[in-house]
Amino acid sequence: MFYNNFFNVYLSDATAKMRLIEPHKNCKQCQWKCDIYFTTREMGMQHELKPVQMVYKKHETICRQDAAITHAINLVSGNAKMFVNGLFDKQIILGILMPANYIGLTAIFGSPNYPYNVTALTHCHTCQVDIDIVKKMYHANHDFQQMLNQSFSKTLASIMKKLVSLNQKQIRAKVAESLIYLAQLHESDQFMLTLSRKELGELSAITGENAVRVLSEFKKEGLIRVEGKEVCLLQKEVLQKISDAG
Amino acid sequence: MFYNNFFNVYLSDATAKMRLIEPHKNCKQCQWKCDIYFTTREMGMQHELKPVQMVYKKHETICRQDAAITHAINLVSGNAKMFVNGLFDKQIILGILMPANYIGLTAIFGSPNYPYNVTALTHCHTCQVDIDIVKKMYHANHDFQQMLNQSFSKTLASIMKKLVSLNQKQIRAKVAESLIYLAQLHESDQFMLTLSRKELGELSAITGENAVRVLSEFKKEGLIRVEGKEVCLLQKEVLQKISDAG
DNA sequence: TAAAAAAATTGTTGTAAAACAATGTTTTCA
DNA sequence: TGAAAACATTGTTTTACAACAATTTTTTTA
Structure with a gap:
């Protein structure tokens, strides 16, 4: 990771493409208010939340299948594809992510690694929150729990639907x-x-x-x-x- | 539902095949101690748990896709197939259930209907517990929560694996x-x-x-x-x- | 226990879609 | 800006598998 004075952003040294924009001082100023923000506010946990904005260019990988989940990634703008690695370098796209959409919540459900890849189809703005804080919130807040459970359950339903249609x-x-x-x-x-x-x-x-x-x-x-x-x-x-x- | 004196069981009038064995007086006598029992004991909730044993013959339907979930069904003995209805009366078997295995837990995750069918491959003994009690336990007990979340997450993973393999x-x-x-x-x-x-x-x-x-x-x-x-x-x-x- | 139904097996045929190929078009980036 | 790479399009060939058919075996049930 190195600092680029001209663009005033961090560039990862791996690809020199993934840009780390300075951490939010305050979510209040954010144009994309998200559920995690609302919940932390409700729970008086704003100080614990240290969200980091990251920007991805088209084709860049937002998360890689089987990699460890460290953050809940909220896609706040742009489009991304969610896909699994098939055989012979073939991919199966499970769906398209549009804002606002969380990536990496399976960690809360006991799967510590990403179950699929996500790559940017357009320029994507994401806001990333430490997964442990989200876990803490999940266990402390019933409504939040219900919300995540429901979204997880929907994912299961949609994949099952896809299973049938792609086969028959x-x-x-x-x-x-x-x-x-x-x-x-x-x-x-x-x-x-x-x-x-x-x-x-x-x-x-x-x-x-x-x-x-x-x-x-x-x-x-x-x-x-x-x-x-x-x-x-x-x-x-x-x-x-x-x-x-x- | 009518009572059959000879067999000393309840038979449902719909099929006259599904047998309702008398409710447990006491789980302690049960040869198949399950996680729900252990958790209720831990939580001092045994009195609330009024489990009902049901027996299904080969080919009988244990639960039907899209039907409302009223009970968490624990398969305590026998084998059952879990499948989704495809097109043109074709079925896709998602997996085989072996004891001990719970059916209907998606209700806890916000999907009030069964997402798949389950039918008996052999004689099956099940123990059925009111889903609301399980919900209550889920929300009150962290370990239980973790356990169900993990099992749910595994289901998602296995279906995704199947998606790839069946397609490619x-x-x-x-x-x-x-x-x-x-x-x-x-x-x-x-x-x-x-x-x-x-x-x-x-x-x-x-x-x-x-x-x-x-x-x-x-x-x-x-x-x-x-x-x-x-x-x-x-x-x-x-x-x-x-x-x-x- | 005999008749009927369901399941298992093997061979043949038809077809949907992958693979391949060839060419034109757009995008990327040095 | 111009070469290279990626993308789009259309036609042709190949192939894996479903569909069908016919027979045998096993299971069900009356």
Whole structure:
């Protein structure tokens, strides 16, 4: 880690890319108020919370599968992909992270290592909090506990859903499902695809080539509009039917 | 529900198969002492615990996906399969339950419905405890909390592992993996397959026909010994290699 | 205990999707 | 700014596996 006077940030010496912005003096000034902040305030623990902001550029790794979890990472801006290492350097994207979203909470549930990788799809701002403090909060605060438990449980449910669909659906249904998922995530039927075609394939557990193929099929059929990274779902109901039909 | 004098048990009127054995007067007499019992004893809550024993015959449903969770079900003897409903009446078996194993704990984590089905592979004895009491214990007892969190976290990890393998491995690797999984479960390289060939297929996300095929291939190759339901892994390392190679 | 149903086995066929290939396009960065 | 790398697209080939079919064996149950 070395200090760069010009940019007024810390650069990690490993990649010289991951930037460590000076620690918050005060969360009150933060534009992205998070649940951990609200909870610490409620519990009178602000002084213990020493959050650190980190910025990641596109393609940079935010956390690596199997590495020890030291911090709860809150994605406060940007997009990131969450994926597991498959065989033969193939990846399966479990989902896309949008703010606000915590990474690393499994440590609280007894898994001290990250169960998946997260890498930035766009510039990402994160706020990182020592995991031990979050653990302490978890055990002391029922509402916080409930919140984390619920989010953890949702993760389990979504992975189980993915297990079924990736195993039993064919490529058109898989891509349709991914598109609907992305629209839900962006809360709009029109959105910018932060994923490459290959990554859209990884999200759908198909090859990049087939992702392209299905995308242009859907375009020809008038189900979607695609121009580069811009996607618009024109006939969502039909896509939903394709997804459901398998 | 009606009472059957001959068998001295309750039979549910829906199926007339599910048997409700009289409630325990005292867990002390139970041959299968479980964690919930130990924890209630520790917490001085024995009087609140009113466990009910239920017996299920082979093929009977112990719990149904999406149904409301009313009890924590402890499988105290027998084998059961845990599976999700896929498309077109296809099932994916997530794993096999062996004693002692709790079903329905996701309710504590904010998912009030069963996320999967469980049906008996053999005669199964279960002990069922009101879920609200377990919730109460969870919130009051740190050690108990830790234990359940860890088990929940393990479930997540195993499903993620399955996600990768079922997506990227081919049938021989899938079956090899299933066989190793079963051996681990039975804590022996020689075990009785409680699953049918079709179910072994569902565990491996392949057809029953291919499960048979691979099994006889492995037999011919001297990797395993199979006689009906009796399976013995002769060359576990080779099977592991096949599984890892994908 | 006989008849019926379910499970196991083996061979054959059809097909969806991966793999490969070739080419054009965009992005990266030295 | 220009070369190299990464990405996108489309067509062709290969292949692993599901689907189907037919027969044998085992299990269930009336």
